[in-house]
Amino acid sequence: MKTIGSLSLTLLLGMTLSASANDSVTEAIDNSKQWAIQTGDYANTRYSELDQINKDNVKDLRVAWTFSTGVLRGHEGSPLVIGDIMYVHTPFPNIVYALDLANDGRILWRYEPKQNPDVIAVMCCDTVYRGLAYADGKVFLHQADTTLVALDAKTGGVKWSVVNGDPTKGETNTATVLPVKDKLIVGISGGEFGVQGHVTAYSIETGEQLWRAYSVGPDDQLLVDPEATTELGKPIGKDSSINTWEGDQWQIGGGTTWGWYAYDPDLNLFYYGTGNPSTWNPAQRPGDNKWSMTIFARDPDTGMAKWVYQMTPHDEWDFDGVNEMILTDQEVDGQQRKLLTHFDRNGIAYTLDRESGELLVAEKYDPAVNWTTGVDMDPASETYGRPTVVAEYSTEQNGEDTNTTGVCPAALGTKDQQPAAFSPKTNLFYVPTNHVCMDYEPFRVSYAAGQPYVGATLSMYPAPGSHGGMGNFIAWDNIKGEIKWSLPEQFSVWSGALATAGDIVFYGTLEGYLKAIDAETGDELYRFKTPSGIIGNVMTYEQGGKQYIGVLSGVGGWAGIGLAAGLTNPTEGLGAVGGYAALSEYTALGGQLTVFELPD
Amino acid sequence: MPTTTFRALGLVALTTLPLQAQETDPNLVADRQEDGRWVTAEDIPTFKIEEDGTVDWATFSGFRRYHAECHVCHGPDGEGSTYAPALKRSALTMDYYDFLAVVAAGRQKVGASDNSVMPAFGNNPNVMCYVEDIYTYLKARGADVVPRGRPAKRADKPPEIAEQEAACMGG
Numbered sequence: 093m094k095t096i097g098s099l100s101l102t103l104l105l106g107m108t109l110s111a112s113a114n115d116s117v118t119e120a121i122d123n124s125k126q127w128a129i130q131t132g133d134y135a136n137t138r139y140s141e142l143d144q145i146n147k148d149n150v151k152d153l154r155v156a157w158t159f160s161t162g163v164l165r166g167h168e169g170s171p172l173v174i175g176d177i178m179y180v181h182t183p184f185p186n187i188v189y190a191l192d193l194a195n196d197g198r199i200l201w202r203y204e205p206k207q208n209p210d211v212i213a214v215m216c217c218d219t220v221y222r223g224l225a226y227a228d229g230k231v232f233l234h235q236a237d238t239t240l241v242a243l244d245a246k247t248g249g250v251k252w253s254v255v256n257g258d259p260t261k262g263e264t265n266t267a268t269v270l271p272v273k274d275k276l277i278v279g280i281s282g283g284e285f286g287v288q289g290h291v292t293a294y295s296i297e298t299g300e301q302l303w304r305a306y307s308v309g310p311d312d313q314l315l316v317d318p319e320a321t322t323e324l325g326k327p328i329g330k331d332s333s334i335n336t337w338e339g340d341q342w343q344i345g346g347g348t349t350w351g352w353y354a355y356d357p358d359l360n361l362f363y364y365g366t367g368n369p370s371t372w373n374p375a376q377r378p379g380d381n382k383w384s385m386t387i388f389a390r391d392p393d394t395g396m397a398k399w400v401y402q403m404t405p406h407d408e409w410d411f412d413g414v415n416e417m418i419l420t421d422q423e424v425d426g427q428q429r430k431l432l433t434h435f436d437r438n439g440i441a442y443t444l445d446r447e448s449g450e451l452l453v454a455e456k457y458d459p460a461v462n463w464t465t466g467v468d469m470d471p472a473s474e475t476y477g478r479p480t481v482v483a484e485y486s487t488e489q490n491g492e493d494t495n496t497t498g499v500c501p502a503a504l505g506t507k508d509q510q511p512a513a514f515s516p517k518t519n520l521f522y523v524p525t526n527h528v529c530m531d532y533e534p535f536r537v538s539y540a541a542g543q544p545y546v547g548a549t550l551s552m553y554p555a556p557g558s559h560g561g562m563g564n565f566i567a568w569d570n571i572k573g574e575i576k577w578s579l580p581e582q583f584s585v586w587s588g589a590l591a592t593a594g595d596i597v598f599y600g601t602l603e604g605y606l607k608a609i610d611a612e613t614g615d616e617l618y619r620f621k622t623p624s625g626i627i628g629n630v631m632t633y634e635q636g637g638k639q640y641i642g643v644l645s646g647v648g649g650w651a652g653i654g655l656a657a658g659l660t661n662p663t664e665g666l667g668a669v670g671g672y673a674a675l676s677e678y679t680a681l682g683g684q685l686t687v688f689e690l691p692d
Numbered sequence: 693m694p695t696t697t698f699r700a701l702g703l704v705a706l707t708t709l710p711l712q713a714q715e716t717d718p719n720l721v722a723d724r725q726e727d728g729r730w731v732t733a734e735d736i737p738t739f740k741i742e743e744d745g746t747v748d749w750a751t752f753s754g755f756r757r758y759h760a761e762c763h764v765c766h767g768p769d770g771e772g773s774t775y776a777p778a779l780k781r782s783a784l785t786m787d788y789y790d791f792l793a794v795v796a797a798g799r800q801k802v803g804a805s806d807n808s809v810m811p812a813f814g815n816n817p818n819v820m821c822y823v824e825d826i827y828t829y830l831k832a833r834g835a836d837v838v839p840r841g842r843p844a845k846r847a848d849k850p851p852e853i854a855e856q857e858a859a860c861m862g863g
Binding site: 163164166185212213214217218219284372495533535536537538540543544546547548549550551552648652653675676681 | 802
């Protein structure tokens with residue numbers, strides 16, 4: 093009886109939900125034959141119900157067809173599949189292709205925007221773009237120059253176009269957009285150029301701007317209620333952001349918003365993280381620098397923040413908090429809870445209650461992490477929720493013009509944007525990680541509009557005293573806060589994972605391998621070397637009764653900056669395994685989609 | 693057999709060339725110190741590495757500034773990246789004044805297969821106040837007289853450079 097009761101309640105909820113969430117998106121996502129949203133679903137699980145390809149037959153996987161994107165630089169994100177059409181995007185110049193899956197991938201239409209190439213110069217880390225979004229018969233392209241275009245999904249015709257930011261001030265775009273109800277939720281990049289980060293809602297129908305919420309600044313710009321908006325259960329109070337900055341530094345304070353967004357239709361909240369405070373020299377911005385490095389839960393209708401949680405107050409290492417928020421419903425201490433799991437750049441994996449923002453678990457997901465001894469989990473403590481900083485690795489305490497050495501992780505984090513996956517069958521998270529440490533020397537910089545505003549010198553190298561490689565692919569238990577298993581990788585794993593009901597997990601490597609592993613054990617079941625390094629995300633779809641796996645290769649991004657030439661390892665000396673490995677010895681540029689299938 | 697001999701010779705030549713170059717190449721040889729920085733006989737900035745490996749201040753300063761302003765595109769230690777050239781080579785092959793002009797004004801190579809855009813740093817004090825140092829550091833990297841990573845030993849900052857820096861950065 094009880095089961096039936098809760099079932100019908102779920103059904104009822106589901107019905108009211110579909111009326112409030114964007115019907116076309118919800119419908120499209122619910123059909124697991126499609127890949128309707130970059131993150132697989134609103135909850136960011138990157139899990140597919142498709143199980144035709146499974147752990148027993150994946151060894152027979154073969155290439156079905158390939159497609160060259162015509163662009164050479166770093167290819168992040170993945171294609172979308174809606175019905176019989178696949179939508180493929182490229183990095184700058186941000187070409188969109190609509191491919192007819194029922195007709196051997198014939199190009200139905202293509203759209204190539206005209207952009208001022210000057211924007212390339214203000215993109216910090218290659219010209220990456222993490223992909224298109226779909227809603228209401230429209231495909232949404234968010235260009236590098238922050239022009240947001242709605243294209244007719246059938247014809248590629250422009251329905252409307254708006255501009256979200258100003259590239260001459262260093263505002264650019266690398267992220268996808270999130271369609272929620274009648275709105276598109278849109279972020280901004282440019283944390284290394286001193287921009288004031290924000291998130292903005294536009295009408296799906298007309299492109300009209302509906303609200304904008306800044307990450308740093310006065311309360312009316314933040315869209316917070318000093319009494320109703322909480323952090324760890326307590327109201328944030330008046331002027332919560334500007335009280336934590338010296339003078340007007342917040343105006344160029346960063347807190348950009350270029351990660352993957354999640355949405356809970358039930359709670360009507362969307363979740364995202366904010367990036368680093370500007371500059372990278374912490375001495376130039378005393379205070380906690382709120383709300384940089386923060387998880388936000390906001391109401392998509394009004395933009396108002398329900399709760400916040402700042403993970404790295406007064407960042408000293410460039411640990412952007414933008415990584416994805418993965419929403420799951422799991423049992424904690426015998427109680428079913430609505431959870432949010434987040435693998436932060438700072439090397440800590442957080443599990444929170446996504447309704448209240450209560451902190452449940454905060455544990456290191458790479459044993460190499462050393463800048464903190466851990467997060468204060470005592471609600472009665474004055475420093476509740478704050479990480480305890482190890483003085484030796486504090487670039488603030490060591491001061492300007494001092495080289496702080498051996499900090500783990502490096503600025504690119506234990507994980508960057510490359511999204512993890514979650515399988516409800518194993519209750520495990522599958523996380524692509526970096527295993528890189530750094531020396532960091534901050535120094536004074538001056539701000540000039542549209543110019544890099546960095547203020548630190550970095551050297552990065554593989555985590556010392558480990559396996560010599562620069563990455564791991566791990567399985568994580570978010571309730572216990574433990575690594576279940578960890579696969580060493582020679583290079584950072586910069587590709588988004590995919591988990592499926594076939595009990596397998598897929599990910600790509602920087603050398604260019606697509607790998608399939610057993611979701612339970614991590615045993616490798618299949619690998620294939622694609623033409624270039626993979627920094628894209630693995631996706632799956634079904635067409636004509638057959639399941640396919642797709643992934644973009646095309647090395648680049650931040651990984652392509654350091655790893656192309658190889659990283660030196662000052663602490664282990666010449667001959668350390670993998671310590672001097674250069675990515676350029678394994679792969680070269682080239683954007684290509686590779687689609688895999690089982691033999692008939 | 694002859695092949696082996698050639699290879700061995702080539703290897704020797706490769707490893708000794710940088711030191712010789714430092715001593716003989718007029719574009720590299722430090723002639724005198726001017727306003728705290730070493731220059732060639734032709735007044736072009738260059739490095740000065742002591743026998744114990746101590747680098748001059750400009751080379752060290754260039755290392756720091758390069759890894760704040762340039763390495764996000766051009767890779768660590770001037771080694772290049774997947775989309776921007778290795779500047780340790782450019783510093784040797786490009787004329788110094790051309791190098792300055794590209795840093796100040798930027799450069800674009802945009803076409804069917806190329807989307808490479810070098811920004812104009814002309815109004816960026818964090819770059820332009822240190823551009824001689826960055827050039828000097830990259831030249832030292834190109835000549836292979838400074839290894840990858842942070843220089844282990846450096847000379848102190850000459851007072852003339854401290855003064856110029858203060859004036860250039862606006863206090």
